[in-house]
Amino acid sequence: MEKFENLDPQKQQKILESALMEFAENGYGKASTNRIVKQAGIGKGMLFYYFKNKKDLYEYLIEYSLNFIIDEYLSLVDINETDFIKRLKGAAQIKMKAQLENEQVFNFMVTFMLTKDLDLPPHLQKRYEQLQQQGYALLYEGIDKKLFRKDVDVDKAFNLIRWGVDGYQRDLLQRLQGKKMTELDFAPYWDEFYEYLDILKKSFYTN
Amino acid sequence: MEKFENLDPQKQQKILESALMEFAENGYGKASTNRIVKQAGIGKGMLFYYFKNKKDLYEYLIEYSLNFIIDEYLSLVDINETDFIKRLKGAAQIKMKAQLENEQVFNFMVTFMLTKDLDLPPHLQKRYEQLQQQGYALLYEGIDKKLFRKDVDVDKAFNLIRWGVDGYQRDLLQRLQGKKMTELDFAPYWDEFYEYLDILKKSFYTN
């Protein structure tokens, strides 16, 4: 919708955030346009001036989120790094940066991916599959398996490392719950994270 | 409510399952008593004949779930097993059994724990804290730290093992999504799980 995109970027962002949050928390069906406009601080009329209806808004959000995650996260990961742990380390940094920049997008995508309460128009479906494929490549393509211990199954080691990284992130997120992400010193957490990575290296790589 | 507890156990179970599912999926506020009765196949009147109102039902479910999880899961874990991985292994088996027996209870508890959209009467609050404390003890009390490698921080190793076990469980759950749990042969999955445990042992214990 050009109407929406010509808007003052600050207001635009506020509307996007409100809408993303509402859909993230409630899914498509139970999300309320009333709550969105209230949260965004705009009149009801405006939302339907920018977007022709609820579904239109929803699809716009999906496209926006897909673009954001691909452009600001997935495509920035160095796919030439063949060391699995180093690659995850780089990915974690990029993801964290993107997440600070636009927290709601990730929440929205999580809910979207595991509910799918509305089927997509083909062009979005296609882009969504592209994202999945790119996410897969990020984890498994061009990894140097020779770095791993010989006495453990490489795929299982992959998974354990992945789960470790995910687990730390989840754990951290919970510990930081409620704190204002923007005014926070992340350095100690990064250090802690690197210690975990060292342990993983020590445990799953040949030394 | 004695009215409810004198009911035919089968109908009782059906009502419990419907209600647990509804609250699990929607939280207290957005859960609908209409959907509950429809799903349970009873008339609207009956729900309010058994429970005096929505809140009463909700608190009954919490108490029921706390009891179930404590009695059928936490208190069955062998707290005398000092080997961390063996303890988790035992816990996983018991949890899986409990989860098959009453899937909704666990979903309900997850939603309940991370939303808390209603504050509890004191006696439930107390029992809830007991559960948390018991869950903590299950993981950290009486573990033999001497089994771990000397060159890694034990607490971090704890976490990585925990995240590995959780990760596998989550991964499995996703792979099995939609399949009827009851008519499924779990043996191969257990074997796979044990392989992961072996790797963890090989990686984080002294050998």
Place this chain on the structure above:
DNA sequence: TCTGTAGTCGACCACGTTGGTCTAAAGTTC
């Protein structure tokens, strides 16, 4: 200064759903 246009708001609409009540019928037990 007038007029047209783009932007903005929120009252309002018809309607569906909410938690909860009540009546009347159907069982059940003597």
Place this chain on the structure above:
DNA sequence: GAACTTTAGACCAACGTGGTCGACTACAGA
């Protein structure tokens, strides 16, 4: 068949829904 319990769902007022519309403002060009 009386006395009692159990059941279903029509019904209630209150509220929330996605979406519309007319009134109003801001500002451009004449």
